[in-house]
Amino acid sequence: MNHDVVVVGGNRVPFTKGGTHYAEASNHDLLTAAIDGLVARYGLAGTRLDEVAGGAVLKHANDFNLTREVVLSSALAPETPAVDLQQACATGLETTMYIANKIALGQARVGIAAGVDSTSDAPIAVSDSLRRILHAASGARTAKDRIGILAKIRPSHLAPVPPRVSEPRTGLTMGEHQAITTKRWGVTREQQDEIAVASHRNLARAWDEGFFDDLVTPYLSLARDGIMRPDSSMEKLAKLKPAFGGPEGTMTAGNSTALSDGAAAVLLASAEYAEENHLPVLARVVDAEVAAVDHPGGSDLLMAPVGATGRLLARQGLTVDDFALVEIHEAFAATVVATLKAWEDADYCRSLGLDGPIGTLDTSRLNVNGSSLATGHPFAATGARIVPSLAKMLAARGPGSKGLISVCAAGGQGVVAILEAV
Amino acid sequence: MAQVVLSEIPPLGAAFARAMVPTRGAAVRLPEHSIVISRVDQDPVRLAAYNRVCGFTLRDHVAPTWLHVLTFPLHIHLLGDKASSIRLMGAVHVSNAMTLHRPVRFDETLTLEVGVGNPRAHAKGALIDLVGQVRVGDEPVWDGVSTYLSSSAKVAGEPQPVERLPFEPGQPQALWRLPSDLGRRYRDVSGDPNLIHTNRLAAKAFGFQRPIIHGMWTHARALAALEGRLPDAYTATVGFAKPVLLPGTVGFAAAPTERGFSTAVTNRDGSKPHMLMTVEAVGR
Numbered sequence: 001m002n003h004d005v006v007v008v009g010g011n012r013v014p015f016t017k018g019g020t021h022y023a024e025a026s027n028h029d030l031l032t033a034a035i036d037g038l039v040a041r042y043g044l045a046g047t048r049l050d051e052v053a054g055g056a057v058l059k060h061a062n063d064f065n066l067t068r069e070v071v072l073s074s075a076l077a078p079e080t081p082a083v084d085l086q087q088a089c090a091t092g093l094e095t096t097m098y099i100a101n102k103i104a105l106g107q108a109r110v111g112i113a114a115g116v117d118s119t120s121d122a123p124i125a126v127s128d129s130l131r132r133i134l135h136a137a138s139g140a141r142t143a144k145d146r147i148g149i150l151a152k153i154r155p156s157h158l159a160p161v162p163p164r165v166s167e168p169r170t171g172l173t174m175g176e177h178q179a180i181t182t183k184r185w186g187v188t189r190e191q192q193d194e195i196a197v198a199s200h201r202n203l204a205r206a207w208d209e210g211f212f213d214d215l216v217t218p219y220l221s222l223a224r225d226g227i228m229r230p231d232s233s234m235e236k237l238a239k240l241k242p243a244f245g246g247p248e249g250t251m252t253a254g255n256s257t258a259l260s261d262g263a264a265a266v267l268l269a270s271a272e273y274a275e276e277n278h279l280p281v282l283a284r285v286v287d288a289e290v291a292a293v294d295h296p297g298g299s300d301l302l303m304a305p306v307g308a309t310g311r312l313l314a315r316q317g318l319t320v321d322d323f324a325l326v327e328i329h330e331a332f333a334a335t336v337v338a339t340l341k342a343w344e345d346a347d348y349c350r351s352l353g354l355d356g357p358i359g360t361l362d363t364s365r366l367n368v369n370g371s372s373l374a375t376g377h378p379f380a381a382t383g384a385r386i387v388p389s390l391a392k393m394l395a396a397r398g399p400g401s402k403g404l405i406s407v408c409a410a411g412g413q414g415v416v417a418i419l420e421a422v
Numbered sequence: 423m424a425q426v427v428l429s430e431i432p433p434l435g436a437a438f439a440r441a442m443v444p445t446r447g448a449a450v451r452l453p454e455h456s457i458v459i460s461r462v463d464q465d466p467v468r469l470a471a472y473n474r475v476c477g478f479t480l481r482d483h484v485a486p487t488w489l490h491v492l493t494f495p496l497h498i499h500l501l502g503d504k505a506s507s508i509r510l511m512g513a514v515h516v517s518n519a520m521t522l523h524r525p526v527r528f529d530e531t532l533t534l535e536v537g538v539g540n541p542r543a544h545a546k547g548a549l550i551d552l553v554g555q556v557r558v559g560d561e562p563v564w565d566g567v568s569t570y571l572s573s574s575a576k577v578a579g580e581p582q583p584v585e586r587l588p589f590e591p592g593q594p595q596a597l598w599r600l601p602s603d604l605g606r607r608y609r610d611v612s613g614d615p616n617l618i619h620t621n622r623l624a625a626k627a628f629g630f631q632r633p634i635i636h637g638m639w640t641h642a643r644a645l646a647a648l649e650g651r652l653p654d655a656y657t658a659t660v661g662f663a664k665p666v667l668l669p670g671t672v673g674f675a676a677a678p679t680e681r682g683f684s685t686a687v688t689n690r691d692g693s694k695p696h697m698l699m700t701v702e703a704v705g706r
Contacts, residue, residue, distance in 0.1 A: 018561030024466065024467060024471075024480060025480050026468070026480070028479060029480035029481075032479045032481070033481065033482075035479075045505070072650060073479045073649055073650050074650050075650050075651075078650070111667075218482075219482060220466070220480070220482065221466075221529055222526075391510050
């Protein structure tokens with residue numbers, strides 16, 4: 001890499017449960033709020049940035065240029081270009097790497113990486129059959145032909161089709177996939193509920209300490225994350241019924257992420273640009289890797305980051321002990337537990353082509369200010385939530401402190417990245 | 423000016439019906455009191471719908487045209503007063519000026535005050551001003567003047583020349599395609615039940631081939647086109663030249679000026695204006 005890429009800071013709106021505080025807000029509204037908050041924090045109004053990369057997982061067809069439209073609604077200079085990217089739940093980390101890589105190569109000096117999702121305003125499509133009939137009708141040459149084609153519409157064709165939450169190739173929802181992984185790796189209910197309680201308590205503590213004061217801007221009367229339950233406890237979580245894995249299942253609504261609304265953005269720059277423009281610098285983007293597993297062939301859907309982590313650490317000559325902090329996205333509490341078990345499993349790691357186990361994590365370094373279970377998980381926003389938060393935590397620990405981010409994603413994919421305080 | 427304090431926003435239906443009834447007698451009489459209503463909470467769901475119809479992004483801060491919409495029922499109420507010889511029937515909204523003194527949040531509780539005055543002669547009748555103010559506590563945050571032309575009214579004296587915003591024909595930068603249900607959609611969020619915006623027969627009765635979109639929608643849509651670049655405090659001055667028929671396609675052009683923007687909503691080819699608007703930053 002020719003240029004050091006630094007995380008200047010970030011901004012997000014408080015995340016919340018779908019259909020609540022942001023029920024009236026679209027992806028466009030949410031992402032504009034997150035980016036305008038970032039613009040205000042770093043005095044970027046009227047500034048032309050080299051690029052903004054953003055994305056959403058649940059996207060309306062007419063939002064094909066969502067991020068560019070958001071830039072035009074924002075206070076950024078309208079000459080700021082933008083791109084939409086989408087890599088399921090890893091979108092916000094992938095947009096970070098897209099901007100970071102361009103900066104590293106000298107193609108850009110400053111940019112914003114972002115992500116947004118609204119389950120409140122999720123697109124609802126027409127059925128395949130109806131769409132085909134409508135397309136055929138619009139291509140008909142005469143009115144008579146058109147009427148003939150339209151006459152084929154049946155009431156069953158008119159049922160709206162909500163976005164699919166299942167994997168196209170397996171027909172299983174993400175929760176059903178994780179339930180298989182949870183059982184396979186012997187993850188207990190207690191292990192999952194402990195992760196969930198820690199997530200809520202750590203997030204609440206971080207809010208109380210003012211950690212998010214320069215990372216979050218209130219939006220629509222919401223000043224803190226709406227899903228957070230500071231009084232979460234093992235006793236309360238123990239009362240919940242299984243949501244996945246059948247009656248004997250261990251996964252509940254309490255240890256699985258809720259459908260969420262929110263948006264997050266990261267300001268990235270070359271070290272030179274940050275210095276010239278007197279911008280603060282939290283951490284350097286060191287490296288990243290994306291990976292996939294063969295989930296239609298039976299592999300664990302949400303474990304792709306394990307292989308990526310092993311290869312990334314080998315490439316950088318690092319071990320688990322070299323990381324002051326680790327952020328593993330809590331798609332489900334069980335995902336985190338299974339990931340850590342997989343890191344320690346020599347046979348599993350070798351099956352991925354790694355030389356041996358990745359190592360054992362001292363969990364006092366894990367998700368220390370909470371993660372997606374407590375914060376919420378607006379799919380594409382999560383990566384862009386984690387990057388500035390981790391960068392700030394690393395900066396507080398002093399130069400050279402390293403952090404690892406691991407985000408699993410639909411389609412059996414995952415992205416991992418390393419930051420280092422400067 | 424004396425104040426009449428209302429405890430809640432008057433329902434539009436009855437007041438509107440009164441304001442629609444034509445009055446006899448040419449000499450203009452206007453209520454001498456203003457109407458004040460305090461502790462007005464903004465409805466966030468209606469605001470979101472208003473923003474969607476007008477093209478604004480949903481933010482914590484509201485558009486100044488939204489504040490106008492909040493004062494509109496008071497306009498109607500005042501014109502429906504016994505002391506008013508001017509009725510909305512036959513009155514045409516010819517120009518508007520509003521100043522946003524500072525960004526106003528959607529969750530701020532407001533005091534609204536509206537008065538009517540400044541009757542003056544016009545070649546086609548008489549002009550009057552509906553003057554509104556929005557306050558947070560005692561702080562004025564928004565001021566607006568809506569000027570109406572009443573063709574049935576008369577004011578003694580020579581008609582004063584009406585200042586017009588300058589217009590240069592030019593290539594539109596954008597085309598807005600206005601669907602036939604836009605009048606109904608804007609009615610639902612603005613509360614303005616005037617049938618000329620939604621009903622073909624009513625529109626014809628007033629000499630329009632088809633329903634026309636509310637002038638304040640066009641005003642709002644033009645501000646929405648500038649939204650990311652609007653200053654924190656500004657004056658928007660609008661002149662309505664020719665109504666926009668629904669459905670229809672209009673052109674839009676905006677050019678920066680020393681302190682803001684000059685914009686025009688025109689016919690498709692940009693040769694004739696429907697609405698002209700200037701935006702100028704104020705204060706600070």
